[in-house]
Amino acid sequence: MRFFVTGASGWIGSALVPELLGAGHQVTGLARSDSSAAALTAAGADVVRGSVDDLDVLARAAAEADGVVHLAFKHDIAFSGDFQGAAEADRRAVDALAEPLAGTDRPFVLASGLAGLKPGQVANERDMPGIDGSAMSVRAATSLAVLALAEHGVRSSVVRLSPTCHGEGDNGFMAFLVAIARDKGVSGYIGDGTNRWPAVHRLDAARLFRLAAEKAPAGSVLHGAAEEGVAIRDVAEVIGRHLDVPVTSVAPEAAPGHFTWLSGFLGTDIPASSTLTRDLLNWQPAQPGLLEDLDKGHYFHTS
Structure with a gap:
């Protein structure tokens, strides 16, 4: 399969690209800089130049792919105080990526987060985020929208990542x-x-994204929590x-x-628990x- 990966040169993406290539897939990665493009080429991936704000670029790349893994998020502006702006940009990108996949049964995997699901209690994959109008809930609403794509012929899944995806670098x-x-x-x-x-090691997280892209059933919620x-x-x-x-x-x-x-x-x-994820995809963290x-x-x- 040929996968289009946004955030392909980022922290998780740079582990996912070799994970996909090693499993026999082809990868096209989104790159917004010369250095990112060079890193992707060196890794063996093809490159599409652009950013998550280039909605036409995203839509064309998704239409040409057998599946999409959306890892990119505007962390730079999110951590500088504009989380809402980052989340709204992410929703626009998701809509652009999803439109050409409708009715194709192709996979669309979204990276989301575990924080805030069920504070003080162990959250599992059946727990859904609350939507309260806050900046954080904008991103939560995007994850629910991706799950709803299952009703429109998209094999969609959401990987909720641990707040710390650790590893060297x-x-x-x-x-x-x-x-x-x-x-x-x-x-x-x-x-x-x-x-x-x-917590989860970035290499275990990359393997989970690959498994999700390959075989997660439509509408799956997955937890990237090794611990x-x-x-x-x-x-x-x-x-x-x-x-x-x-x-x-x-x-x-x-x-x-x-x-x-x-x-x-x-x-x-x-x-947060990942028991259901492990059972569904036979994901066994090894790092x-x-x-x-x-x-x-x-x-x-x-x-």
């Missing part, structure tokens, strides 16, 4: 926590630190040991000053867990 939440600990001289957690985050929940205090302790700094609790009222933009998220308790991966030391290398 990660510049996400774990790398940010390490940077804060190095800067502050302490490795912190909020409150008692018993709140849990699900149900890792306590944030345990994460802080590994970071503190590697940096040789104290591990300490940060009071909730002091968290914004200590953790900046991550503070509102770091204290959440958002465990190191989050704490083991942190202990390998690559998060602590400085250039």
Whole structure:
């Protein structure tokens, strides 16, 4: 099969492209820069130049493909304060990608997130996000729209990813926590630190996306969670040991000053199960867990 992948040179996409190619598929990746295009070509993929804002480009590429995996999201503007704008752009991109797939039974796999589904309880694949008009719910509504494509002849599925997709080269939440600990001289957690985050290695996540594209039934919700929940205090302790700094609790009222933009998220308790996903697709995560991966030391290398 020939798959069109957006975000193909990103953190998950750069693992998915070789995963698909290694399984005998062809890949066309969306690239908005010369460096991204060069990386995709070097990996063995074809290239379509453009961005998620180029809706005509997206529609043409989707029409020419046997399936679509949509990983791209405008994280740059989302993390700079305009999550709603990023989510609205994502919805426009999804609509453009989905239109030529209607009635074809071709796969369309969307990357979404696990955070906020069922705080304080273990979320499973049957749990659906609430739509309350908030910026976060704009993205949630997009995931529901993709699932609804199953009623229009699209083999659609949504992969809800853990908030931390870890691995060597990660510049996400774990790398940010390490940077804060190095800067502050302490490795912190909020409150008692018993709140849990699900976690998945990027290579296990890439394999899940491939399996979804190959065989997930229409309307499937899948959880990219290799670990149900890792306590944030345990994460802080590994970071503190590697940096040789104290591990300490940060009071909730002091968290914004200590953790900046991550503070509102770091204290959440958002465990999630992937039992149904594993049973449906025979997905068996094989890479190191989050704490083991942190202990390998690559998060602590400085250039």
